[in-house]
Amino acid sequence: MINSKMPVVYYGGDYNPDQWPEEIWQEDMRLFKAAGINIVTLPVFNWAKLQPAENVYNFEWLDKILDLVTQNGLHVCLATSTAAQPAWMSKKYPEMLPVNVEGKRKTHGGRVNFCPTNPEYREFSVKLARKMAERYQNHPALLVWHIGNEYGNYCYCEHCAAEFRNWLKARYGTIEELNRCWNMSFWGHTVYDWEEIVPPSHLNEMWLDSSGGYPRERTCFQGISLDYNRFMSDASMQCYLGECQAIKEVTPNIPITTNLMGAFKPLDYFKWGLKMDVVSWDNYPSAKDSPGMIAFRHDLMRGLKDGQPFMLMEQTPSQQNWQPYNSLKRPGVMRLWSYQALAHGADTIMFFQLRRSFGACEKYHGAVIEHVGHGETRVFRECAALGEELKKLEDILDSRIQAKAAIMFDWENWWAVEFSSGPSRDLKYVEQVEKYYSALHKRNIAVDIIPPDGDLSQYQLVIAPVLYMVKPGVAQNIEKFVAQGGTFVTTFLSGLVNENDLVTLGGYPGELRKVMGIWAEEIDALYPDVKNQIVMKEPLGDLNGVYECGMLCDLIHSEGAKVLAVYGKDFYAGMPVLTENKFGEGKTYYVASDPETAFIDVLITYLCDAKQLKAPLEAVQGVEITQRFKEKQTFMFVLNHRDDQVDIDLKKGRYRELISGREESGILSLPAKGVAIFQPIG
Numbered sequence: 173m174i175n176s177k178m179p180v181v182y183y184g185g186d187y188n189p190d191q192w193p194e195e196i197w198q199e200d201m202r203l204f205k206a207a208g209i210n211i212v213t214l215p216v217f218n219w220a221k222l223q224p225a226e227n228v229y230n231f232e233w234l235d236k237i238l239d240l241v242t243q244n245g246l247h248v249c250l251a252t253s254t255a256a257q258p259a260w261m262s263k264k265y266p267e268m269l270p271v272n273v274e275g276k277r278k279t280h281g282g283r284v285n286f287c288p289t290n291p292e293y294r295e296f297s298v299k300l301a302r303k304m305a306e307r308y309q310n311h312p313a314l315l316v317w318h319i320g321n322e323y324g325n326y327c328y329c330e331h332c333a334a335e336f337r338n339w340l341k342a343r344y345g346t347i348e349e350l351n352r353c354w355n356m357s358f359w360g361h362t363v364y365d366w367e368e369i370v371p372p373s374h375l376n377e378m379w380l381d382s383s384g385g386y387p388r389e390r391t392c393f394q395g396i397s398l399d400y401n402r403f404m405s406d407a408s409m410q411c412y413l414g415e416c417q418a419i420k421e422v423t424p425n426i427p428i429t430t431n432l433m434g435a436f437k438p439l440d441y442f443k444w445g446l447k448m449d450v451v452s453w454d455n456y457p458s459a460k461d462s463p464g465m466i467a468f469r470h471d472l473m474r475g476l477k478d479g480q481p482f483m484l485m486e487q488t489p490s491q492q493n494w495q496p497y498n499s500l501k502r503p504g505v506m507r508l509w510s511y512q513a514l515a516h517g518a519d520t521i522m523f524f525q526l527r528r529s530f531g532a533c534e535k536y537h538g539a540v541i542e543h544v545g546h547g548e549t550r551v552f553r554e555c556a557a558l559g560e561e562l563k564k565l566e567d568i569l570d571s572r573i574q575a576k577a578a579i580m581f582d583w584e585n586w587w588a589v590e591f592s593s594g595p596s597r598d599l600k601y602v603e604q605v606e607k608y609y610s611a612l613h614k615r616n617i618a619v620d621i622i623p624p625d626g627d628l629s630q631y632q633l634v635i636a637p638v639l640y641m642v643k644p645g646v647a648q649n650i651e652k653f654v655a656q657g658g659t660f661v662t663t664f665l666s667g668l669v670n671e672n673d674l675v676t677l678g679g680y681p682g683e684l685r686k687v688m689g690i691w692a693e694e695i696d697a698l699y700p701d702v703k704n705q706i707v708m709k710e711p712l713g714d715l716n717g718v719y720e721c722g723m724l725c726d727l728i729h730s731e732g733a734k735v736l737a738v739y740g741k742d743f744y745a746g747m748p749v750l751t752e753n754k755f756g757e758g759k760t761y762y763v764a765s766d767p768e769t770a771f772i773d774v775l776i777t778y779l780c781d782a783k784q785l786k787a788p789l790e791a792v793q794g795v796e797i798t799q800r801f802k803e804k805q806t807f808m809f810v811l812n813h814r815d816d817q818v819d820i821d822l823k824k825g826r827y828r829e830l831i832s833g834r835e836e837s838g839i840l841s842l843p844a845k846g847v848a849i850f851q852p853i854g
């Protein structure tokens with residue numbers, strides 16, 4: 173349980189009373205209670221108010237609001253407010269402001285606008301966190317600590333450069349080793365002294381490539397750029413950990429978190445997850461995102477801490493302000509997406525924001541209490557109805573998903589795949605992962621998202637789309653899994669490089685060559701209007717005939733693998749495009765190109781069937797079904813993402829539906845956007 177002091181689903185979110193006169197606070201309390209809210213997150217952006225000058229702290233207003241929320245039966249996710257330093261601080265310590273990738277020192281403003289290695293930032297933020305911990309350690313409302321807010325900025329200042337050199341010394345020991353690992357003979361980059369190393373930026377190795385409508389940082393030197401990302405991810409984490417440590421000394425038993433952002437490229441969240449008491453994240457899909465894309469991010473966040481329940485820290489009740497088109501969440505969608513979070517392992521449903529700001533950019537951002545100021549709105553009514561429902565769901569807390577399928581995801585691989593220009597600008601790592609994830613999701617097969625060095629023993633099927641970078645120990649991890657009977661799938665461009673993006677010589681897919689039983693000789697990149705074909709040699713389950721593929725085509729040779737399909741066109745027509753290799757008790761599959769969705773769907777169906785991975789119930793497309801387990805209890809979530817009513821055959825099962833309290837069996841009719849949570853009876 174996140175905190176056993178309040179054993180219910182936490183429901184509430186970011187509250188900014190400081191933006192409002194005190195008269196409004198009372199009304200807030202009334203409305204929060206009416207909405208079933210039990211937790212408020214505050215003060216997320218109030219450093220300037222908490223510390224008006226270097227040696228002056230002002231907590232009285234916070235005492236007051238904390239007392240008020242406590243009197244009203246609410247609990248608090250207490251934020252340390254360190255995501256936006258006060259203006260006086262930036263002015264007095266200008267080196268606290270970061271230098272951007274263009275080499276320009278930023279000026280004060282915005283938020284998360286600090287250098288993550290700046291000693292004064294670290295000192296002041298830790299000091300504030302400690303003061304808050306000391307002041308509120310025994311506060312009855314305190315449930316969780318929320319540090320900073322959405323970390324993730326990189327800095328390229330002189331101080332970061334110096335810290336980077338120290339970080340590199342610790343990693344490589346000698347300058348010779350660094351030259352070797354970065355392949356510095358290329359373009360005569362050899363360095364002889366640590367001081368010669370400068371951060372990779374737009375002033376030297378890097379540039380922003382926005383081609384194809386997908387902006388990504390490119391670099392001439394992957395070695396240094398990968399290390400800079402690792403270093404920057406660590407540097408932000410050190411900011412987080414500094415505050416954590418100060419707080420832990422005072423309140424060792426209160427869980428600490430910071431709000432993550434799903435598939436957010438700059439930070440290696442697998443490393444962060446290990447250091448967090450509880451993972452929390454902010455879910456802001458666009459109206460066009462598929463249920464699978466949202467589900468993937470929930471599963472990714474759940475995977476950061478070994479499947480432990482996570483917090484949905486933020487979502488909007490209605491609309492956002494920062495997307496190209498900020499559509500309203502249609503009636504029922506906020507509720508449906510809230511339950512989707514629970515269905516994927518969340519134990520909280522929280523919003524940004526409780527009352528809609530009236531000035532600055534978030535005036536356009538939805539809230540539980542809209543600008544009109546009362547509760548007679550569609551959004552408020554929907555929030556209040558959900559609040560009422562969640563009160564009945566405390567049983568699901570701490571229950572876990574039990575997946576037999578996993579997808580490998582790796583931030584370092586993501587960085588590496590997209591740092592190099594070539595072989596195709598259309599290659600997007602997350603999109604590739606989503607394609608395979610979505611094939612499992614559509615079939616309602618539970619999936620864990622795991623790092624490549626994760627424990628594979630509980631899985632039957634592991635898929636690693638574009639496992640370009642094979643870090644030390646990963647090939648062995650995969651070999652062991654397959655030898656013991658697992659099924660492993662990887663795709664084109666895999667096994668090419670080591671953790672420094674140096675090619676594993678002797679033939680692709682490098683360290684995976686043995687387990688895959690193939691050799692990839694060349695890699696072709698196709699123009700978007702050029703396609704090749706996957707021609708099945710014989711049916712494999714329902715996989716039969718000819719499918720389209722494109723973007724990248726590995727030209728592979730079998731080295732023991734069975735050739736299941738060959739290319740249909742071009743000079744490599746007849747070369748393998750889908751192979752199956754027996755390895756120990758298990759099998760591996762190599763998909764040498766980027767296939768059309770239908771191919772992936774049918775392949776995944778075949779592999780799931782072979783391993784007897786089944787959906788909890790049969791349902792039409794667009795109905796999502798997951799299960800959470802706890803001791804002897806099972807909770808089955810059925811979510812209708814469709815715009816029409818569906819009938820679901822409960823077969824012989826008899827269930828109690830937790831939201832309505834009704835007993836259900838036979839055919840269940842679920843309205844458009846409807847939700848049911850079943851517990852088997854008997």
Ligand code: GLA
Binds near residue numbers: 454456
């Ligand atoms: C983020 C932040 C919030 C708010 C929302 C708006 O998630 O954490 O402070 O700005 O975005 O969507």
Ligand code: ZN
Binds near residue numbers: 332333
């Ligand atoms: Zn810096």
